[in-house]
Amino acid sequence: MSLLPAPLATWFAAKGWALHPHQVQMLDRAGARSTLLIAPTGGGKTLAGFLPSLAELADGPHEGLHTLYISPLKALTADIRRNLRQPIEGAALPIRVEDRTGDTTYTQRRRQRADPPHILLTTPESLALLLSYEDAPRIFHSLQRVVVDELHALAESKRGDQLMLLLARLETLAPGLRRIGLSATVEDPTALADYLAPGTEILIADPGPEPDIAMLDTDMPPPWAGGGGRYAIPAILDEIRRHKTTLIFHNTRAQAELFFYDLWLQNSEDLPIGIHHGSLDRVQRERTEAAMVDGRLRAIVCTGSLDLGIDWGDVDLVIQVGAPKNVKRLVQRIGRANHRYNAPSKALLVPANRFEVVECQAALQAVRDRTLDGEPRGPGPRDVLCQHILLAACSAPFTADALYAEVISAGPYSALTRPDFDACLDFVATGGYALRAYDRWQRLKQTGDLWHLRDPRSAAVIRQNLGTIIDTETLKVRLKGRMGGTPLGEVEESFASGLTPGDTFLIGGQVVRYEGLNEMTVEVTRQPGRDPKVAVFSGTKFATSTLLTHRILDIFQQDRWPDLPRHTAEWLALQREVSRLPEPSRLLLESFPHDGREHLCIYGFAGRNAQQTLGLLLTKQMEDQGLAPLGFVATDYATLIWGLEPVTDPVPLFRLETLREGLEGWLSGNAVMKRTFRNTAIIAGLIERSHQGRRKSGRQATFSSDILYDTLRRYDPDHLMLAITREEALRGLVDFARVEEMLTRIGPRIDLIRLSGVTPLAAPLFLEPGKVPVDGAGRERLADAAARALLRAAGLE
Template identity: 80%
Template sequence: MDLPLALQDWFDAQGWGLHPHQRAMLVRAGDASTLLVAPTGGGKTLAGFLPSLAELADGRHQGLHTLYISPLKALTADIRRNLRRPVEGAGLPIRIEDRTGDTTYTQRRRQRADPPHILLTTPESLALLLCYEDAPRIFAGLRRVIVDEIHALAESKRGDQLMLQLARLAALSPGLRRVGLSATVEDPPALAAFLGAGTQVLQADPGPDPDIAMLVTEAPPPWAGNGAHYAIPAILEQVKRHKTTLIFHNTRAQAEIFFHRLWLLNTEDLPIGIHHGSLSREQRDRVEAAMVEGRLRAIVCTGSLDLGIDWGDVDLVIQVGAPKNVKRLVQRIGRANHRYNAPSKALLVPANRFEVVECQAALQAVAAHQLDGEPRGPGPLDVLCQHILATACAAPFDANALYAEVITAGPYAGLSRADFDLCLDFVATGGYALRAYDKWQRLMIRDAKWSLRDPRAAVVIRQNLGTIIDTETLKVRLKGRLGGTPLGEIEEAFASTLTPGDTFLIGGQVVRYDGLREMTVEVTRQPGRDPKVAVFSGTKFATSTQLSERILQIFQHGDWSDLPRHTADWLTMQTEVSRLPAPGRLLVESFGYEARQYLVLYGFAGRNAQQTLGLLATKRMEDQGLHPLGFVATDYATMIWGLDAVPDPAALLDRATLRADLEGWLGGNAVMKRTFRNVAIIAGLIERSHQGRRKSGRQATFSSAILYDTLRKYDAGHLMLAITRAEAMRGLVDFSRLEAMLERIGDRIDHVRLNRPSPLAAPLFLEMGRVPVEGAGRERLAEDAAAQLMRDAGLI
């Protein structure tokens, strides 16, 4: 396929030439499915659209031709602006529109009646379009689907939902061609299989290696903490030296605290903004507009800016805190010098002494072009349940045909008919324990086809589509007569701790809590006061398996000349006092300190797994009468303290016993109830919205807790409980990673008994998030304290 002459002439007038991978996409235009892996700034999005522009140039196609799907609403608006430039410049008769949650009701209705040639949308908006009765008409002429940043979608249930939608589109539009676009793919064949059977991989020239290093600072990093405040003067100096800098953080709370402290030291009043997902849409729009116009020297940000927006003037990326994941780091690095064959420049800023080693491991992985990523499991069944409900909203369906369609979706290629039928039965009746309730009798079979029992239910089902689970948050507004300026959101749990007069950070400004009115937090600006800090929701990443393995290899290398002197000296001291953790072995240290006995297990299994290890090991200690008092976990270690020394750590680490203990603990735990709530919302058992009104987090939690307890009591084999258990084991407690660690070490346990904390253990005493153990140890402490009090009073 060749470019239309008008488009070629316009490219020539701009001095633009097609890159090899862009020409290759034109050559492959007729292929059923292609995954293009090209570096950030390499024009991969345009490459995905070129065949569509060529096919639409003659103006003969009527209706929707190409669907572009992005994980971000902001990305669709950015793509629309960028795509319209060549289309309008070349005078091509092509209508391009976007459809997201921000699209007005009038526009959405018009798009259904008269679809544009190219529609830019998100998985959630596509789900809504597909569950209307007129979906067959809307998508009848669809020829191509482009999935941008497909790696990001593949990491969550949004991707599973989207692949089911693509299977539905293929049934409505036979001959549909798929294109996946990504810059960071650790396993291209696996991602290609996710996009669909037979997908071919097109690998573009990766371009030059990034210019990436650790930031050199006068002050060494602290022993613990995650704010990297020691480096702010050096970071400000880098901002002065560059046009535009993105300063990435791993959590929203860290970004807020850092931005506040950065402003206190910003004596030259450099224009710096803040951007994260808890801020209001208006505030994010203002920051993005200022960035596009070149009015900002830096933005303190989180994962909200990880993906795709094309800001060519960004010439430096700073990652504050260890990146935890090489793929995410590479994605963030790509935000700098968003141009083809221009090296991206980035600096890593470790927040504490241990993170220096992790940053060094990340630098080695980037240099070796080794990305990390966990293998994906099969498509989740709660998402399939929602898809079956959405399919019924559009029209009655044949179960055999729908099953045949579903298994063409990559994540569901291995789905058994038995599991499909379990999902269908749940959607139709609610399952054994709930089938007596009309509320969950949603489908019926008539003329060999399944349909909604009550067609009016379609409205509520559509309102509850999607796999993004909202955190329980409350809107924050400045107090004012007209409702006040929206600032963003804070967690409901955090808001419940506030009393009038308390202050906290949001959007980089200190505000005072005045009160709660109609589920909205009212505040006034309160500059110049030390704030309480809002603990915003946001993913707390665990260090990847690959990075953990690289850290262990650095420990064993012995030559630490690449590390700062202070960190190399620290590791040397560790070898003199104890030993360093080694690959394939488990280092366990035990020592007494301040009337407590400590046990440190260096598992390097990630925070969730190390937390689970602490929970299960202390339970084993309790069973053995060893009186544990608490534990704290990081990505690399679990430290337990109690009243008695542990004679044999291996006795705490039997895999079969740990799994049995975990099963017992999970049964009635709040972790499971929280997981059940999320699963039940996605599967359609619990409504998030009813008749246009959003339920509060507390309402949904209350409903889910009652349902969870009911099912456990009367229907322990219920599908929702099975999904919940699998989700909790995989995500929240990460037991699979703990099991993999135990399998890897076998009986190779290095138990070192010390008379004081080792250099590697000492920072653990400063870690936040200590978990107390309620048990015999606490009781013994209370008894000892009572006895001492009686002795002091002369009574005994």
């Protein structure tokens, strides 16, 4: 304890607190350039990260910014600020702490730039913005430490890649900077350490006791298909009653909304239960958070927005509704309960349907075996690099040599070649088109060695487009009334466009009636007691990990299933009786008509990405064979294709050479590539994000990114954006290697079973989000029929 400054040591002693061993070790290693601390949830990880800063700042007044804390969640920064206030005020330390996020007011943000606090709590996006200002060198020159919280979560996305580039930039502005990464348990600590910085030291805390985790026992069995876990509400209410505070996790916002609504219908005792997800209005979310902190709520229905380390105090039970999809995330969610180190966390899994019972069983086994899932990350994506070059140009003129040196000092970009960097710089500067236009076709100009913005005013537009999170277009929802009405939250634009006045939907747990669209705001009135149409929120779509997928396949191979609830065992037995259960060494195909369409279900168990690729390649061949496919959906275990004609001879469809040829031609005109292109083009700065105001004024100004994609393919097929799109798709969405592996493994053992309708195992596929349309003859036929029907209905034919 000698390293702890006296006032803090006294305060801890007065509170009767003792530091955990890993917290002491963090103080011991305060001088290390870069440290990765891996500790379970509730292990006092964040305090451990801050202790060196508190110690350094405790001994007297410091000038300027000392420590930057970065977390993936805005809510987390507010929470940390509250938690830090205790020791700082308690020990009367001369330390000023502030947070800065998208929610911080303009005045406050300006003041922070002029007079930064000692400790600034922020997000990667807000940090990017700060670093894009001309005064970034002045703001950051005094910086001593950076603490990155939830590094494991950030490293899974482009936000992490961007953050590592930003840290490289900070290192240039404040040489000698010391980094601390905080992470939950991960499968490969060394890879994460290298990601943070070369030479990072790893500190692993005691993982704590085994969690107390089980499947929730319900009187009523889960339904054959569907999500949401409504059947389990009585049992869940019992659990809420038995515990102090319960967190009820859902995988999607829409499911959370529906569940919350149904929960209240059955909540006869009026137990105080709240809801929290990313589509709710900020004021509403904050109200829920405050009520939770004050202990006024018995339960919160929530989504991934509460996944990460917010300290909710007295949570003693976590309920996961729906299969957890990923063991790592499940372990972290379980950690929300009993936020005390060395006390076992208590969690219950609630499968939403019978397939999920199997998934939950597989997850339980994995948690008990302490196996974690995870895929290695590839090198840092170049669209993020393009954005970083724009950011650098906004801040100050730069030389290519210096910026390249800085970029390759970031973990994810350490292997970036100079030609690849130069191609990105050329794209940012001139668009990188084969057709060299004019002098004015320049975003950046070079004067001597220095690159700078051609038009300094363009910095404002670039700043508006910073960040790597691509949102779907959403519209604000407000209660109709004077002064604009109460804001309730947001819905997707595509959902709003499908509404007609009088339609009802759920938001924030209440049923509202759509009244109309007013200046890009959805106006609604309260409409209690009606059956709602459900809001379709995007939320995060989780993929079941490879690890879980394989465990599920293993469970299928059992003769009987004594570990599974009887209803699920019977369901699997029924599938075996009606059709078959998939086996590792064979490929099971089911063909059946449903709802006026022919369906083909392919149980490849190759993971979502490979199953998706398979869907794309197979539908292309089916189109050529005149089977008129209309679309498909892929999950981790199967691909479901629907169309106008049945598949009768599947073997030619699955010939590896044909699929391989198809892959070449395919990496072009399909919806997945276009979606990938759009995200990539926004991040790289080719397309501006649409902002509410601009969309309002420029109604004809925006056109689909698909048009740009097609233009490039036709006139400039070697363009960098297409190369990046292909890379992205191959890495993320294509995964052809697993298609090859699967087909090699099954060889000629393909079983096509023709059935009269949906099978037990196929049913859940119909409820999967992310359906991919197939452009072809089938769709043309349908459009013709729809046009005829409309004319007939209007009496025009």
